[in-house]
Amino acid sequence: MVVRLNSGGVEGVDAYPVELEVDFVRQGLPGFTMVGLAETAVREAKDRVFAALRAANFKLPPARVTVNLAPAWRRKSGASYDLPLAVGLLAASGGIPAEGLQRFFMAGELSLSGELRPVSGILPLALLARQRGAAGIIVPPGNGAEAAVVRGLSVYTPHNIAQCAAFLAGAEPLDPLPEPENTEVPPPVHGLDFAEVKGQEAAKRALEIAAAGGHNVLLLGPPGSGKTMLAQRLPTILPPLDFEESLEVTKIYSVAGKLPDHQGLVRQRPFRAPHHTISDVALVGGGAYPRPGEVSLSHRGVLFLDELPEFQKSALESLRQPLEGGVVHIARSAHSVIFPAACMLVAAMNPCPCGYHGDPTHECSCRPDQRARYQARVSGPMLDRIDVHVEVPAVPYADLRQSRAGESSAAMRERVLAARAVQRQRYGDDGPRCNAELSGALLDVHCELDAAGHDLMEAAVNRLALSARACARVLRMARTIADMEGLERIDAAHLAEAVSLRVLDRG
Template sequence: MVAQLHSMGLWGMDAFVVEVEADISSGLPCFELVGLPDAAVKESRDRVRSALKNCGFDFPVSKITVNLAPADKRKEGPIYDLPVLVAILCATGQLRADLSRCVFVGELSLSGEMRAVKGVLPMAIAAKENGFRDLFIPAQNAAEGAVVEGLNVHPVPNVQALIGHLTGRELIPPASADRAPRGNPGGPMPDFADVRGQDGAKRALEIAASGNHNVLLIGPPGSGKSMLAKCLPSILPDMTLEDAIETTKIHSVAGNIPSGGSLIWTRPFRAPHHTVSPAGLSGGGTVVRPGEISLAHNGVLFLDELPEFRRDAMEVLRQPLEDGRVTISRVSGSVTYPCSVMLVAAMNPCPCGYFGHPTRPCICSPNAVDRYLNKISGPLLDRMDLHVEVPPVGFDALSSGQKAESSAAIRERVNAAREIQHRRLRGTGISCNARITPDLLHEVCRLSAPAQALLKTAFEKMGLSARAFDRVLKVSRTIADLDQSETIEPRHAAEAVQYRALDRKYWNKR
């Protein structure tokens, strides 16, 4: 007898329908799994056998063949334990139910208890799009799957509860959807009120947060570069529902959603160590997984001690920063992950850290300083919208007991500026000034005549590239939005231009 039901598979961030077919026939007892399964899928044979016996069901002493279709797509992970078990029960006549509009996903323990799996949110979205009515998933993943409206998501604690539901003995009520925004699950974030001094750097980070611009922080050791970057998430604008769903999909595929977790409403902050590989940043592996730049999607990717990163790791960021997505190609196919991030990098100006320091002498030779700075390539430097010098903090600022402006106050201005951008860019698919496309740039970034003259002078005297000029224009637009000005005025353009001056101080000294 042949039984058929449905499950889901993952390829990148997208899910596809998998037909699970079980055939029980005469012959030597064996249990075969076909349909391009990986090692974890093949191991489900032992988990399913033990779960069936320990839950009081009969394991057929026959030839069992389970096919996972389509057979040309690789099936990965332990998510097929549950559908394989249910298919065998149906094929042996131990379960009789209409499962044509049901989808089963889940890993089993040997006792029949359910264990959490990754990728539930994209699977639930695909199940709804393909017209299924019921999705049966581990209870630990219920909050994540229930985000999808129009689909009955049943939290299954164990095999006995599932069979009781399918036979009508005791129904498992669908999980309720929870789309309400939640605070930071990691607790309170560092606040700008606790940062002494550095008003100029705080202003630059406010502009960056408002328009999603990339930032390079340069300064001596102990000046507060890392602390400023870690405070940045506290002023980032609120996430929309679409942002939260897309961010959650990436972390769901990566297996980063905690048990019982739902939507991610806090913008990600990723800070990989400088020993990270190119694949760790961009994504990859034999089984393609998202890298740090995709895990930071809609949030911040912070690279501390930038020159210490491998050159090939830094260069792999260039195209994703421009495109807002990264494509990873393998023999088996290509996977594209979104990576609309705000890149924040911090570095010292030389190996000892005190080149240009007002009081401490630099002990590095000119060649050592040049070698250190030249670890940052020109194309990558050109993609940094704001170059910000973080000077050492004086005694008076450090010893002052007066609190600085809080992150909450700064965030209000950031949210107001981002709302202006949303209204202006509505219907274009663009959410912030940093992502303005070339065809919209001059329409959106309207300059007054004096501002245009100022930018022309800056372009000619500073030798800006076309990319650098576009980025100056976008930063000017953000500064004008913070000032609630429809037109970019000279004061807005002048502030944007000054954030492109540090490469002349450090990289183009001669």
């Protein structure tokens, strides 16, 4: 008897259907064969499943079992096929009725005692199940909140294989999880505030502009000037994730296996701060079975690279394409995947190895050639992709001693939200989400300059040797500054501030 069940695999951040076919023949010598390009964890499912069924007091008669994972040309990985395999064996052997099993999608890992353990990639699978008209999806309890995010799909979460079998046999009712009452994402709560930052008004202004338009930022200054402190507070002025953005981020964390058990949507913008010893693959994604890297885990949030020149040069260069296109393309001999990577890059670095070049209170001990080699660790094309270059000088003691708090994150965030609302109204639901994503014809339409603006831009290009990419980024920043002032047209003052944020003397 052949029994068919529905499950799925994940490629990139999207799921594809996988049909399990279980053939149970009681003639001939007993044996077990699995076909369909299954990797090690899938092939090992046999031992886990038989142990789990024995622990649940299911007795399978001796038989020759053949399991096919279709389509056979796609590689299958992970432990999510344990549950459908166990249900297929029970149905094929006559332990539970086989009728109606294809109405459900199933995924989950089995422990040796028969308990269901959470697996990665459930949210994309639930979206696929709804798309294909499934009656419901059966997942471990730890994945229930994640799957319940998908409206219009019944989610069942049995605790063990015995409860799942009783539900499918009609012997024990199992209520679906209730749909979330409210999928709107509330404003994030942070324990940090820009009011705690003394001085650094120019840097705060630059970060506010960056947050309003989604622009990349480079903070340059001596040790202890507050670069990390400023970067850590950037998420406190970013707008909250809307539902679609939250769904995008949750899919990535689900596929990466980084979504905590019993958590549904990711409700706060990600802030990732990898150490400078990170490898290329960990930063941009990849591996034998490609998984998202830090730049994708920062999607719709912030990727903070502290001590930028200390990162491997190959790792930094691998960021160039994601920063330009907002996605990561990972190609392998058999297939290729795409991971979203539309994040804000915030980088921090010292001006030289000792950190004090240009600091009036400390003498720099570095030779010119040492400074040149240090700064050359970050290539020109990489720097060209960073919109805002801002100097963060050492804070004078007069600023440190003042008891008056600086402007709060709440006040800065109100201005950022107002500018983002202008952009959302201008571009609509199908256009760019922020000015940093403007390109092509839209850039020409929404960043049109008057005669004075063209003269200023021409002078900046000739004097500062700005590339075509740099010109486009200056225009996007000028558009953001105008939006913050509630003006429809970009004037020379907006353009001048944008150019000043692009130019930084590194000595």
